[in-house]
Amino acid sequence: GAVVSQHPSRVICKSGTSVKIECRSLDFQATTMFWYRQFPKKSLMLMATSNEGSKATYEQGVEKDKFLINHASLTLSTLTVTSAHPEDSSFYICSARSLAGGPGNEQFFGPGTRLTVL
């Protein structure tokens, strides 16, 4: 099946610093990548949708200047959490939709990145 990787898997940073998370589709081209945030005992919250070569579309309530998304190629999207605060601590998951589309055009998920802001 299609593989999506995320790097790093865990990151701890100081308050006020910026953190970049990479999401890569390893064996397919992804026209669209999604960034989610997962809170304990809650569902995935879609933060933004990014299409290769264009600006990301952010969901309501998500600050685009704080969560910078770049989808520079068909296999790479990055999420940068700028001026991180402890409340940004969370599990961030990316997913990618294949250019070819699966049977249901489903999304393939990365393993997630655990961000802890001290």
Next chain:
Amino acid sequence: GEDVEQSLFLSVREGDSSVINCTYTDSSSTYLYWYKQEPGAGLQLLTYIFSNMDMKQDQRLTVLLNKKDKHLSLRIADTQTGDSAIYFCAERADNNDMRFGAGTRLTVKP
């Protein structure tokens, strides 16, 4: 807005069947999915069903879809300890937006 709802917890004994239920509200959903999330990991697609189907079976997994009631279920036969995880139901609407339930944490006791 439309929500996908699941109960948060399910506990079964090893060898029993598990049934995880989900309700959704968007009648235009084209595909419905079940994902599995193991601790500290991302979501793994388990199975999916097209909205014009009632049932899909894949080894130990059986998906039932009642489109009239907007109810989706996942049955895991002969549940094993390795099946302990969080199971998410998700729907894909016409516009390709995907909505997830909150996830059901399945605990399998030996």
